Amino acid sequence: xxxxxxxxxxxxxxxxxxxxxxxxxxxxxxxxxxxxxxxxxxxxxxxxxxxxxxxxxxxxxxxxxxxxxxxxxxxxxxxxxxxxxxxxxxxxxxxxxxxxxxxxxxxxxxxxxxxxxxxxxxx
Amino acid sequence: xxxxxxxxxxxxxxxxxxxxxxxxxxxxxxxxxxxxxxxxxxxxxxxxxxxxxxxxxxxxxxxxxxxxxxxxxxxxxxxxxxxxxxxxxxxxxxxxxxxxxxxxxxxxxxxxxxxxxxxxxxxxxxxxxxxxxxxxxxxxxxxxxxxxxxxxxxxxxxxxxxxxxxxxxxxxxxxxxxxxxxxxxxxxxxxxxxxxxxxxxxxxxxxxxxxxxxxxxxxxxxxxxxxxxxxxxxxxxxx
Numbered sequence: 330x331x332x333x334x335x336x337x338x339x340x341x342x343x344x345x346x347x348x349x350x351x352x353x354x355x356x357x358x359x360x361x362x363x364x365x366x367x368x369x370x371x372x373x374x375x376x377x378x379x380x381x382x383x384x385x386x387x388x389x390x391x392x393x394x395x396x397x398x399x400x401x402x403x404x405x406x407x408x409x410x411x412x413x414x415x416x417x418x419x420x421x422x423x424x425x426x427x428x429x430x431x432x433x434x435x436x437x438x439x440x441x442x443x444x445x446x447x448x449x450x451x452x
Numbered sequence: 453x454x455x456x457x458x459x460x461x462x463x464x465x466x467x468x469x470x471x472x473x474x475x476x477x478x479x480x481x482x483x484x485x486x487x488x489x490x491x492x493x494x495x496x497x498x499x500x501x502x503x504x505x506x507x508x509x510x511x512x513x514x515x516x517x518x519x520x521x522x523x524x525x526x527x528x529x530x531x532x533x534x535x536x537x538x539x540x541x542x543x544x545x546x547x548x549x550x551x552x553x554x555x556x557x558x559x560x561x562x563x564x565x566x567x568x569x570x571x572x573x574x575x576x577x578x579x580x581x582x583x584x585x586x587x588x589x590x591x592x593x594x595x596x597x598x599x600x601x602x603x604x605x606x607x608x609x610x611x612x613x614x615x616x617x618x619x620x621x622x623x624x625x626x627x628x629x630x631x632x633x634x635x636x637x638x639x640x641x642x643x644x645x646x647x648x649x650x651x652x653x654x655x656x657x658x659x660x661x662x663x664x665x666x667x668x669x670x671x672x673x674x675x676x677x678x679x680x681x682x683x684x685x686x687x688x689x690x691x
Binding site: 334337338340341344354355356357358359361362363364365366368369370387388390391392394395398399400401402403404405406407408409410411412413415416419421422423424425426427428429430431432433434435436437438439441442443444445446 | 475476478479483497498499501502503505506509516519520523524526527529530531532533534535536537538539540541542545551553554555557558559561562563565566569570571573574577578579580583587590591593594595596599600607609610612613614616617618619620621622625626629630633635637639640641643644645647648649651652654655656658659665669671673676677680681
């Protein structure tokens with residue numbers, strides 16, 4: 330379990346270092362996700378990875394964190410609620426723009442995907 | 453309050469323990485409530501927990517800084533959780549590989565729509581240019597969005613507010629909207645909510661279906677990259 334947590338944190342650390350050193354516009358944790366994915370794809374090839382990354386502890390830790398993904402946004406959200414004054418006189422306009430843009434983005438994404446992949450349920 | 457109560461409060465309010473416990477407890481309750489209502493989209497556990505805690509902070513006169521000393525331990529896990537998105541991605545890698553082309557095209561189209569439509573609608577409604585810059589990256593995860601805004605000379609704090617509001621709203625409207633559109637494909641549903649509503653949308657997608665969650669995670673990650681490239685381009689068109 331400790332090794333699993335350490336591996337996850339090390340992927341994030343490597344991602345942060347990579348993002349900063351190369352000035353990439355991608356967040357460090359997202360690069361860390363790519364690194365972890367590469368690790369999972371290649372783990373059977375490296376003898377030293379077989380035990381720490383292959384005994385299921387890594388998956389268990391990962392699904393444990395992801396199961397409470399919603400919770401992790403609460404601290405930032407509490408801060409945001411206290412700063413709503415920053416929207417000033419434009420809160421109605423900004424609210425309309427946010428709602429309309431979110432709806433449009435979802436509709437365009439879904440229909441573009443459907444146009445190319447074809448209609449239907451998940452295979 | 454008696455002197456004993458007061459000294460206990462002074463002690464508790466200075467340790468991270470109190471607000472860490474309050475955050476877990478508040479979310480535990482709102483999450484149970486949401487589960488009880490079969491994850492009804494309007495009963496968003498994140499929003500409810502935020503409102504409960506913000507109310508408690510106001511009643512007790514606790515500054516956010518004090519609250520965050522406890523809540524930072526939860527906030528910190530956002531990074532490791534993003535790394536952990538690699539696990540569902542790995543598990544469903546076959547499904548993802550088969551959908552690679554439509555996924556990429558849909559993400560590019562959706563990303564452009566999210567940026568242009570927000571800026572365009574807000575400018576029609578008379579929002580000043582300085583605020584439009586802070587609005588453009590509203591669909592991507594807060595860290596990246598704030599970085600983009602800062603680079604363009606906008607207000608990162610305003611961006612953070614708009615990002616979180618977008619996430620909560622996207623997580624609430626995704627299910628009714630996609631149902632109304634008759635979208636049954638979990639891949640498309642996940643992509644849409646992850647693209648438009650970043651991590652909060654992804655969290656919602658995982659509540660609904662693992663495939664939707666996986667695709668939402670991919671959409672969130674790739675949209676961060678796309679938006680970082682597209683917003684500076686779009687900004688040059690803002691009059």
